[in-house]
Amino acid sequence: MHSPALLWFRQDLRLADNPALHGVAERPVLPVWLLDDAAAGRWAPGGAARWWLRQSLAALGAGLAARGAPLLLARGRAEIVIPALAAAIGATEVHAGRLHEPWARERDHRVAEALEASGRRLALHTSAVLREPGEVMSGSGKPYAVYTPFAKSLAARGEPEAPLPAPARLRPVTAPPPGEALDSLGLYPVAGEPDWAAEFPTLWTPGEAGAQTRLARFLAGPVGAYATGRNDPGTEGTSGLSPHLHWGEISPRQVWHAVRQARPGPLTDSWPFLSEILWREFSYHLLWHRPEMPERALRPRYAAFPWQPDARLLRAWQRGRTGYPIVDAGMRQLWRHGWMHNRVRMIAASLLVKHLLQPWQAGAAWFWDTLVDADLAANSASWQWIAGSGTDAAPYFRVFNPVSQGEKFDPAGRYVRRYVPELARLPDRWVHRPWEAPEAVLREAGLALGRDYPRPVVDHATGRQRALAALATLRADA
Numbered sequence: 001m002h003s004p005a006l007l008w009f010r011q012d013l014r015l016a017d018n019p020a021l022h023g024v025a026e027r028p029v030l031p032v033w034l035l036d037d038a039a040a041g042r043w044a045p046g047g048a049a050r051w052w053l054r055q056s057l058a059a060l061g062a063g064l065a066a067r068g069a070p071l072l073l074a075r076g077r078a079e080i081v082i083p084a085l086a087a088a089i090g091a092t093e094v095h096a097g098r099l100h101e102p103w104a105r106e107r108d109h110r111v112a113e114a115l116e117a118s119g120r121r122l123a124l125h126t127s128a129v130l131r132e133p134g135e136v137m138s139g140s141g142k143p144y145a146v147y148t149p150f151a152k153s154l155a156a157r158g159e160p161e162a163p164l165p166a167p168a169r170l171r172p173v174t175a176p177p178p179g180e181a182l183d184s185l186g187l188y189p190v191a192g193e194p195d196w197a198a199e200f201p202t203l204w205t206p207g208e209a210g211a212q213t214r215l216a217r218f219l220a221g222p223v224g225a226y227a228t229g230r231n232d233p234g235t236e237g238t239s240g241l242s243p244h245l246h247w248g249e250i251s252p253r254q255v256w257h258a259v260r261q262a263r264p265g266p267l268t269d270s271w272p273f274l275s276e277i278l279w280r281e282f283s284y285h286l287l288w289h290r291p292e293m294p295e296r297a298l299r300p301r302y303a304a305f306p307w308q309p310d311a312r313l314l315r316a317w318q319r320g321r322t323g324y325p326i327v328d329a330g331m332r333q334l335w336r337h338g339w340m341h342n343r344v345r346m347i348a349a350s351l352l353v354k355h356l357l358q359p360w361q362a363g364a365a366w367f368w369d370t371l372v373d374a375d376l377a378a379n380s381a382s383w384q385w386i387a388g389s390g391t392d393a394a395p396y397f398r399v400f401n402p403v404s405q406g407e408k409f410d411p412a413g414r415y416v417r418r419y420v421p422e423l424a425r426l427p428d429r430w431v432h433r434p435w436e437a438p439e440a441v442l443r444e445a446g447l448a449l450g451r452d453y454p455r456p457v458v459d460h461a462t463g464r465q466r467a468l469a470a471l472a473t474l475r476a477d478a
């Protein structure tokens with residue numbers, strides 16, 4: 001007779017390919033999800049991520065109930081609630097997928113200690129990544145600081161193991177303790193305030209089934225032309241899997257194997273896409289080895305960067321009113337849909353930290369609150385990459401030109417017109433530089449600059465010079 005086990009869901013909200021679930025599937029099991037904002041502190045899920053989480057928990061709860069073991073929802077400090085629940089059902093083991101966020105590691109440490117004090121055990125399983133950070137180290141046993149050797153080393157370990165099936169049935173514990181109702185967790189936008197999430201459901205279906213549908217859609221179309229399509233924000237050229245991957249509704253190895261099966265040729269055929277999955281792995285690797293990454297520059301010299309915090313400039317950027325159409329389209333896409341195309345994330349982030357000299361942490365915080373895929377590893381690593389302060393970063397002196405980037409990647413202005421309707425009637429030639437359009441063209445397009453749409457907050461050449469001058473004040477890295 002197997003003793004009961006507690007299965008603690010965190011960022012692995014799926015039934016298939018879930019090693020923690022697989023490990024307890026033969027035993028009476030109490031599945032639990034816990035809201036513990038106090039432990040996460042400022043890295044508790046932001047508004048858009050909470051919208052996602054609310055629905056993802058509903059989907060997970062339905063899947064678990066259909067298999068016979070309903071999900072218990074709880075709230076409170078994990079080191080108190082989890083051991084108490086384990087004791088209540090007579091479980092000697094708590095199983096969970098391993099998390100990599102610094103706050104979550106500290107919390108797991110406290111939970112493990114509290115469990116051990118009563119003779120119980122926390123068992124962590126690899127679930128969020130293909131390989132745990134400590135598994136992929138350089139020849140000298142050090143963590144990789146640069147992506148390419150890291151990716152090569154990880155790929156050289158061969159294909160990831162095959163995904164695990166979802167259990168057909170689960171055995172519930174005999175007397176589960178009472179839990180909270182999903183709606184009492186307060187995850188949705190507050191009633192009465194403007195519903196910024198109104199359009200989210202038209203784009204996103206949180207949950208494991210939604211993740212599989214999204215993957216199938218990607219494999220049926222965009223994957224074939226991903227190498228070029230991924231840079232066109234006006235079309236669906238990427239997978240849209242990021243929020244599903246963040247919440248673990250699908251595992252990276254499920255994605256990996258599905259892509260390999262759909263495109264059975266040499267690995268190089270699928271590499272442009274799979275290498276992005278490895279960028280995700282690299283972000284987790286960096287976060288694990290450099291837990292200061294969400295807060296502080298990884299390159300020491302950037303600690304002295306002369307940022308010029310300015311609430312007015314930050315607000316113009318957040319609201320999509322910088323006067324640079326591709327940036328404003330991205331920031332408005334983010335607000336409306338909780339997501340922004342990767343190419344535009346790069347251009348928008350670069351404008352904030354370089355042209356506007358705003359600290360990258362301010363941009364990362366806004367993304368944290370507004371992205372449905374907000375992920376501490378990917379977000380912090382990407383912002384540091386853009387800011388030039390990451391270990392493997394774009395050099396700071398490479399300043400994206402928001403006009404030429406727009407003209408290159410959105411030549412017909414499809415993307416800009418969709419999210420910045422004020423500019424919809426401008427001819428292609430001016431859609432990325434409306435301030436240069438002749439008066440007659442503006443009049444014809446029904447656009448009064450400065451009234452309907454702002455002039456650029458800073459001129460590109462001036463912004464670029466200022467950024468380079470700021471960089472020149474830094475000493476070389478030791």
Ligand code: FAD
Nearest residue numbers: 238239240241242276279280342345349374375378379382
């Ligand atoms: P696809 O192109 O289909 O890629 C597949 C998957 O690979 C993604 O779902 C994602 O999990 C992973 N991936 C792709 N690019 C990256 C990358 N550069 N770094 C790490 N993983 C990557 N991604 C997040 O998941 N969460 C974030 O909070 C986040 N913040 C970012 C902030 C900035 C400033 C920038 C420039 C990028 C950020 N990214 C973040 C990375 C990237 O923009 C998104 O992962 C991608 O746009 C998601 O769309 P997709 O699922 O269609 O990606």
